[in-house]
Amino acid sequence: MDETLYGRQLLKSDIPKSLRHVVDNDKQIKKVAGMSINGQFVICQRCGHKNHRSQCQTSTGYYCVYCINMGKVKSDAFLYRIPRKLKQAKRENCCEWKGELTKIQQRVANDLLTAYDNQTNHFVHAVTGAGKTEMLFPLIEKSLIDGKIIGIATPRIDVCLELFPRLQAAFPSINSNLLYGKSKQEFDGAPLVICTTHQLMRFFHYFDILVIDEADAFPYVNSAELQYATKNALVKKGMMVFLTATSNKNLENYQNTTRSVVSRRFHGRDLPVPNTFYCPKLSTQLRKGTLPKKLIQTIDKQTHPLILFFPDISLMLDSYNVLKKRWPDKQMGVVYASSKTREETVEKMRQGELDILLSTTILERGVTFHCISVMVVCADHRVFNRATLIQIAGRVGRSGDSAVGEVLFLHEGKTTAIKQAIKEIKQMNRRSTL
Ligand SMILES: [Zn+2]
Structure with missing residues (x-):
């Protein structure tokens, strides 16, 4: 075979x-x-x-x-x-990551190892910027040493693209595969697989451990089909690990699941609390080409690269033309799911080559940019639910240095999602780590 x-x-x-x-x-x-x-x-x-x-x-x-x-x-x-090979080879110590886990990260890493030993599933609620990936390293290493197969799946391609090189660098001696719709790599029997949750449909009883990163993200969180495929991809009595940055009752109540909470970022500073600005008739004005005052002021006084989140592509593209006309000297980019230059544009932003990036919710999570501010335009739109708004706010202030950008929500009326997102962020800031 x-x-x-x-x-x-x-x-x-x-x-x-x-x-x-x-x-x-x-x-x-x-x-x-x-x-x-x-x-x-x-x-x-x-x-x-x-x-x-x-x-x-x-x-x-x-x-x-x-x-x-x-x-x-x-x-x-x-x-x-097709059944998998019955016996997997045991492996030697294989984690080459030279960093050190903080005390809190180590506690979660230990919780994961305990869950692995006790054969329970595990849910990790760790705020954005807590360093979730590193917390997984001891579990990944232990399971590989034991000859297990481990998959890390996420609903978002951008998250896969960011995770894969980090895991390759941490486990250089282990064959790993990156699988998503347009990936150039094919599956080759690797014991470490990083993939989108859709790719799990092509596995059957393969993984001993499946980590769903950003498990609260669309489309996984509401998709009975992706959750069905996840169960099929896992061996019977395999271990599920869910990682999210927002609370989620459904996942926390998954059968036989223990839980860890991290309410501090790895650098110990608070999560940025969003500031809200009421802008009457915001979307109508934008479609007419009129920019809200707050947006103009923010760009005029801009000190950090700025990501503007839009609820839909057409409003975003209209606004892009208006912004380009008003600030012709600023470097700007646009990303959305089907954009052909999506990966290059995100990379440019990462390298600090853009002043302003316009995005749909595809960049709400998983991606890390240095020292940015974010603004959600039409934050009252239904696509911006509680989890999405928390994730977007979580793009800011991730690195250890003190230069922290701002989080601004422009809205035509505060929704429950806006209020809940701000409440959950403040709660996590208040909470001492459990
Ligand atoms: Zn089907």
């Missing part, structure tokens, strides 16, 4: 042509029908989505509407579930 197939759940079209005869003749490989019919519904066996018959019918059967971007699952085709 080829290393690239172990532990996978694949459509025939996902399997290289040269290997298709192998999977057809191997008795250990389970072939399951892509979909099962239940009354008016057709249920996808890869993502668990309940498709209504009338919405997914073709001339030969049915297909799954939900996970079609991962390749079409059809009722008249099979999913190949």
Whole structure:
């Protein structure tokens, strides 16, 4: 059997042509029908989505509407579930990270090791900038030494892109894979996988430990399908670890789960509390090309690179043209999910080459920029829920130096989400670490 197939759940079209005869003749490989019919519904066996018959019918059967971007699952085709190699080699000490965990980080690292020993799941609520990735290193090392397979999955591509080089640097002797929709790398049987939560649909009972980083992010948090795929990707009795920067009752109440809370950033300073500004008819004015006073003042007096978050792409692009006209000398960039230059623009911002970056919520989390301020334009829009606003505020003041930017919310009326986000940030600042 080829290393690239172990532990996978694949459509025939996902399997290289040269290997298709192998999977057809191997008795250990389970072939399951892509979909099962239940009354008016057709249920996808890869993502668990309940498709209504009338919405997914073709001339030969049915297909799954939900996970079609991962390749079409059809009722008249099979999913190949390929068992993983029975024995994984034990490994030597492999963590080369030279940094030192703070006392608080060490406590969480120990909580994770205890959960691993006791075979419980674990939930880590650690404020933005607490250094969550480093807290995972002892667990990753211990599990690799024990010959386990560990996956770190996150709903956000940008988070994957930021995590992967850090993990490669920390575990240079371990083969690791980075998997997302357009990644150049293919899965090659690595014991350490960093991927988007969507990629978990292509695994079956592969991971001994699955860490969901930014588990409170869209689309994972509200997706029964991604959560179904996560369960399938994990071995029976495998360990789930959830990492989030906001409280989340559903995840905290996951079966057999212990919990750690970190209310301080690694450098010990408070989280920045957002300042709110009431701007009547803000979105209408912006669409007419009129900028709010607060925005003009902020840019005129700008001391830090600034990220402007917008609720939708069209309002953002309109505003970009207006801003460009008013401040032609400022270096500006725009990012959104389908933007072709997304990765380069984010990198430019990281390198300090941009004065102003306009973004949709795709940059709300996971990414770290040095010494920035953020402004949420139309913070009362429904896309800015409590978790999103907390995450956006958390982009500011992450590094250890004292130059701290500002967090500004422009709104046409304070929503519950705005009030709750500010309340949770203040609570975490007040709270002594548990
Ligand atoms: Zn599906």
